[in-house]
Amino acid sequence: MKILVVGGTRYFGIPVVNALLAKGHNVTIATRGNVKVDFEGEVSYVVLDRMDSSSVKRALDNHRFDVIIDKIAYSSNDVKALLENVSCDRYIQMSTCSVYPCEHAGITEDEFVTSEYPLEWMDRIKDYEKTKRNAERAVLEYMDLSACTFVRYPVVLGENDYTGRLRFYIEHIKNEHSMNVDDLDVAMSFIHEKEAGEFMAYLVDHPVCGAVNGCSNGDIRISEIISCAEKKLDKKAILDENGDAAPFNGLKDALTFSTEKAKEAGYIFSDLNSWIYKLIDYEI
The missing domain is CATH 3.90.25.10 (UDP-galactose 4-epimerase, domain 1)
Known part of the structure; x- marks a missing residue:
């Protein structure tokens, strides 16, 4: 499959890309161009500022991918800048368990329902929980829920x-x-960085509708x-x-x-x- 990874050159973005390459996927990485990584296979690069709609348009206008894996969607405006300028059949967003309103043991995905959240268009703000809830909700302005996956991780730990x-x-x-x-x-x-990356790659070939938790x-x-x-x-x-x-x-x-x-x-x-x-x- 033809896959765009937005933010794949740092931390658990690297095992995301390596796992995709191991499965034979055609991977393009969208970054600011500051870092190049020796991946376990050949990748293509596009350079853009994902917070700038005009930058995304210049880099990706008229492109279509089978899957977009968005590792750095921190706000609703981040999502808007991307999805108004590029299309895909499936969209996988790295979200966070911080979207859940209450802390307790055994939190399930239905404790935050993306479609019921009142959308606010906003840039990245210090209120991490609010901005990430809006990042999830903004996707539904461009795609059907059936074509979206929101991967919710707790704290990711690892050697990097x-x-x-x-x-x-x-x-x-x-x-x-x-x-x-x-x-x-x-x-x-917690979840280890390698597994955090590999699970996101797994979802390309094993689609899950809506939110899904991931942790050890x-x-x-x-x-x-x-x-x-x-x-x-x-x-x-x-x-x-x-x-x-x-x-x-x-x-x-x-x-x-x-x-x-x-x-x-x-x-x-x-x-x-x-x-x-x-x-x-x-x-x-």
């Missing part, structure tokens, strides 16, 4: 995580810096992350309410997600325990 969220805990323990962790016992879901099986408590790092480093964490605020503060309840819909499509996610402790070792 440029945000340093897991590294925060390890470095604070290693350097004996105090940190403020507001709930040691909160349980969270199982969860982990912040206290377990800290305890593992303490043992590996042979140092104790310095916990202090006046210390540096930890990345996952602010949760009021467990934050885990059902992946039954993905299982129905034939995809089984890995167990969290199969990689999270290896990743802690890697960071150390």
Whole structure:
């Protein structure tokens, strides 16, 4: 199939592209042209600013793809700039589990219904939840829901995580810096960067209508992350309410997600325990 990947040269965009190439798809990557990657196969590039409608039009006007995988749709205006200038049979958007209004264990896709959300045309704003809800909703102005997939991930971790969220805990323990962790016992879901990419590629050949959650099986408590790092480093964490605020503060309840819909499509996610402790070792 002829596939456009918008934002495929960074983090888990790379395993998206490699998985598509392994399946023999014809891949074009839309980027700003700042980064070139040695993929596991040949790809084509188009250079554009996806937030600028005229830039997208110059690069992609009159192009049609079997599938568009949109990894960097952060606002409704991002979606507008793209979909008013290029067409496709199917559209897959990397959304986020942050669209869900309530935190609890076992969140299912129907807890945020894209079609029922009141659309606002907006640029990228600091209210991440609001802007991503609008990014989902904007797609339905251009395509039928039956041709759309919204992939909702929790926090993505991996060796190439440029945000340093897991590294925060390890470095604070290693350097004996105090940190403020507001709930040691909160349980969270995560997904590894490689699997996050591979699942999006899987959806090209195994379409899912509407929203679908993706995360590793199982969860982990912040206290377990800290305890593992303490043992590996042979140092104790310095916990202090006046210390540096930890990345996952602010949760009021467990934050885990059902992946039954993905299982129905034939995809089984890995167990969290199969990689999270290896990743802690890697960071150390």
